[in-house]
Amino acid sequence: MTRTTDVSCPCGSDLMLTICCGRYHQGEIAPTPEALMRSRYSAFALGLSDYLLATWHPSTRPAELGPDPETKWKRLVIVSAEPALAQSGQVHFRAFFYERGHGRKRWHVLEEVSRFVHEQQRWWYVDGSPTLTRLKPGRNDSCLCGSGDKLKLCCGE
Template sequence: MTRTTDVSCPCGSDLMLNICCGRYHQGAVAPDPETLMRSRYSAFALGLNDYLLATWHPTTRPADIGPDPDTEWKSLTIVSAEPPLEDSGYVHFKAHFYERRREQKGWHVLEEVSRFVRERQRWWYIDGTPMLTRLKPRRNDPCLCGSGRKLKGCCGE
């Protein structure tokens, strides 16, 4: 289990994990689709597969999500998150990650428009339309983690 008191939240909010997505991982109900999307991204980054399954709608939820130690999630960008309409909502996001598996080694971006529904007083992830793109950043490009540093001096070391 990841300590939540002294760690920055992976969702990119600039808040500490315990006052950002960590509270949802501990059982608080996300108030809207964007918050649920951010907390799910953080759960992917932290390997909290139980949370991912618990927030996935039962009609589309997989039976299991295995650990993925070869994927390192680096940054999340919310492209758009419209205010939810009644009991449904959509969030368009991009998530950058580094893959260590030999056949897929390198930088990638996952772009998805995720669909959410509100039932029983809580938001659920239903599904999304993912698009995966392999990236080829150069050493002097800005790092894909969002630090503002050059890749060669940050995650590209």
Template sequence: MTRTTDVSCPCGSDLRLALCCGRYHQGAFAPDPEALMRSRYSAFALGLSDYLLATWHPTTRPAELAPDPETEWKSLTIVSAEPPLGDSGQVHFRACFYGRGREQKGWHVLEEASRFVKEQQRWWYVDGSPSLNRLKPRRNDPCLCGSGRKLKVCCGE
């Protein structure tokens, strides 16, 4: 089994998890909204519900957040991340995933413009405007994980 310190960070930074989002998962505060967004995506990919709740602003945080083992997060694309204006920020992202559950079987893309606030010297996720779309990639299309290989030889069904 591979230790989490030896694996690539799910956020797509090309850094090892321990040098990227893993440090935030271990308690360091993300320096800006984009870093927090990336670390939250990585937490979704790794099933770290406690971290997701801990970085969600108390005014909008759900009471609980169960892991979703039927969702395999494959790639994150930051569409835009404006420099924070004072104590607020926004990050627009797209995240591709493969759903194995009955209701969301197949490839999807989640797109969201997320809002963040800085309080008590740390950034918090507030909320976002998500949209979810089903994708229908063909076998010879580039894989949605971003590897550059064809879907059929990478993450294909």
């Protein structure tokens, strides 16, 4: 279990986890599709599979969602978030991550337009149309985590 104090929220909001996505992980209801999307990204980054399943609509929820210790989620970019209508919403995002394999890191970006529905007085993730792209950053390129540092000085090998 990951501590939820004194750490920045993985969703990129520049807030502490406890006052950002951590409150949703602890049971507060996310007020918008974007807030739910950010909290779900943070849950992926923190390995909170129970939260991911609990916020997935029952009609599309998988039976289980195991942890993936080889994947490290590093940055979330919200491309657009449609204003939530009474019963539905969409969020277009890009999530940057790397996987460890064969002694090195392989960077990817997952891009998705996620669909959400509002039922039972809360928002639920329904599904999305994901695309996965492998990235090949150079050591002197800016780090994909968004720090502004060169990759070799930040998340690089």
